[in-house]
Amino acid sequence: MSLHSAVGVFHRFHQLSLSRFAILAASLGVGWALFAASLSRQTLITCVLGIPGISVLLIYPELALALYVVIGDLKGDERVASIFPIDLTLALGAIILVGIALNSFRRKRTVRMPAAFLLYIALIALMVASLAYTPVFDAGLEKLGRFLTVTGLVIVAPFFILTTPQALKRFFAGFAIITFLICAYSLTQLGGSDRLVTPSSNTIGLGHVACSLILLLWFICMPRLSFFKRMLVYPLLAVPLMALIGSGSRGAAIALGMAILASLFLYRQFAADLACLIVLGFAAIPFLSIPEASFEYLGTLANSRSMNNLLNFRAELLGYGWHLLQQHPLIGVGIQGFRYHSPNAGLYNWPHNIFLELACELGIPAMLIVCSVFGSAIRESARQVRDEISPYVTFSYLAAALLLVGFVNSLNTGDINSDRSTWLFISLVFVVGGLRIRAAKSPEVSTPCSARTSL
Numbered sequence: 001m002s003l004h005s006a007v008g009v010f011h012r013f014h015q016l017s018l019s020r021f022a023i024l025a026a027s028l029g030v031g032w033a034l035f036a037a038s039l040s041r042q043t044l045i046t047c048v049l050g051i052p053g054i055s056v057l058l059i060y061p062e063l064a065l066a067l068y069v070v071i072g073d074l075k076g077d078e079r080v081a082s083i084f085p086i087d088l089t090l091a092l093g094a095i096i097l098v099g100i101a102l103n104s105f106r107r108k109r110t111v112r113m114p115a116a117f118l119l120y121i122a123l124i125a126l127m128v129a130s131l132a133y134t135p136v137f138d139a140g141l142e143k144l145g146r147f148l149t150v151t152g153l154v155i156v157a158p159f160f161i162l163t164t165p166q167a168l169k170r171f172f173a174g175f176a177i178i179t180f181l182i183c184a185y186s187l188t189q190l191g192g193s194d195r196l197v198t199p200s201s202n203t204i205g206l207g208h209v210a211c212s213l214i215l216l217l218w219f220i221c222m223p224r225l226s227f228f229k230r231m232l233v234y235p236l237l238a239v240p241l242m243a244l245i246g247s248g249s250r251g252a253a254i255a256l257g258m259a260i261l262a263s264l265f266l267y268r269q270f271a272a273d274l275a276c277l278i279v280l281g282f283a284a285i286p287f288l289s290i291p292e293a294s295f296e297y298l299g300t301l302a303n304s305r306s307m308n309n310l311l312n313f314r315a316e317l318l319g320y321g322w323h324l325l326q327q328h329p330l331i332g333v334g335i336q337g338f339r340y341h342s343p344n345a346g347l348y349n350w351p352h353n354i355f356l357e358l359a360c361e362l363g364i365p366a367m368l369i370v371c372s373v374f375g376s377a378i379r380e381s382a383r384q385v386r387d388e389i390s391p392y393v394t395f396s397y398l399a400a401a402l403l404l405v406g407f408v409n410s411l412n413t414g415d416i417n418s419d420r421s422t423w424l425f426i427s428l429v430f431v432v433g434g435l436r437i438r439a440a441k442s443p444e445v446s447t448p449c450s451a452r453t454s455l
Helices: 003-036 043-057 060-073 078-083 088-103 115-130 137-156 165-189 205-226 227-247 248-268 272-289 292-303 305-311 311-325 336-340 354-362 364-386 393-412 422-439
Strands: none
Touching: 043 060, 043 088, 043 311, 060 088, 060 165, 060 205, 060 422, 078 227, 088 137, 115 137, 115 354, 115 364, 137 336, 137 422, 165 205, 165 227, 165 393, 165 422, 205 227, 205 248, 205 272, 205 393, 227 248, 227 272, 227 292, 248 272, 248 292, 248 393, 292 305, 305 311, 311 336, 311 354, 354 364, 354 393, 364 393, 364 422, 393 422
């Protein structure tokens, strides 16, 4: 055997020994970490499931963002809280930030933020200035901090994470799976006397989740299929439809109805599907054991004799918010000031309308800023919808529908930190617009013959 061959054999043996030694050392290390310390079964299960899950979320941060949007509807369940000893919102936020850093390290492209987002800086400046006269400084500081971190993350993160069509598809896929599971969980409450809720016992949240899932299936899955294949999607649609009806969420029902009617102008073949779903729905309702309370609450949309009767307690909150705005039109009463000026102090922290909330707490300029942000998103969405030859027109249609849902939510829920999906849906419109611009400039992307069936 030549000297060169002998050296090669020794080198391969040396590498193999080092590899085996590394594997053995890693095994011993993991074994010591898991069993040398007195770990409970719950902690062990958390580690076994959590480590692979975190790895997947770091590799695909768009999945972490999809979970982040609805985590508030999950973490309130005692069973979920007992498994994870940390706040899941903060944990997912940290994972998203690390995922953004990893994307930057891998030199992944980002989507440029629109100029309209500079208005958020002006809004934050008004919040900071209002700390000087807000009734309770600590409460105002906490609300500002939540907007800068928890809420601000869904505003900014999409431009660093949803930077390719593949990432956007994974986001919608992850969002669909999570929301479907939430809706399916709510159906276990059928036959009871109370309205259906999310694992966190939230009726309005269930309505928002179900509405978003229906629109996602309606705009992404349905257009690509023939009529008979679309009928196979009906069972999937039935789950969120039952959840929406069972929640009794009126705002979500209104938003869904408006979006579905608008879709008939984009996909005229959907008229037959809508008719089939209505007929099947009315035929199936008597057998579904949906609580009477759900139908009674939804029925107030048609049975209420006055707007005050329709809005119920929200009418008083809106009236008091308007009263505060008239007293302090320019600078408001300070961030989180509504809670401490309200006659029911501490009972309701917001007037259930984002625009009025900002106006009475920060003044009319803050309301105009948010109106401008929404207006720029609506204008951008309308421009995208008119461009039927775009390769991402399906995304544009879905983003427009979700923006409508977010706008309706902002009118009847509030506060600025309670419904993160509203701010996310605004950002999604501009993310899709950025992808369209990039596709138009790239010679590798060709315009499909039928843009409506390209995705």
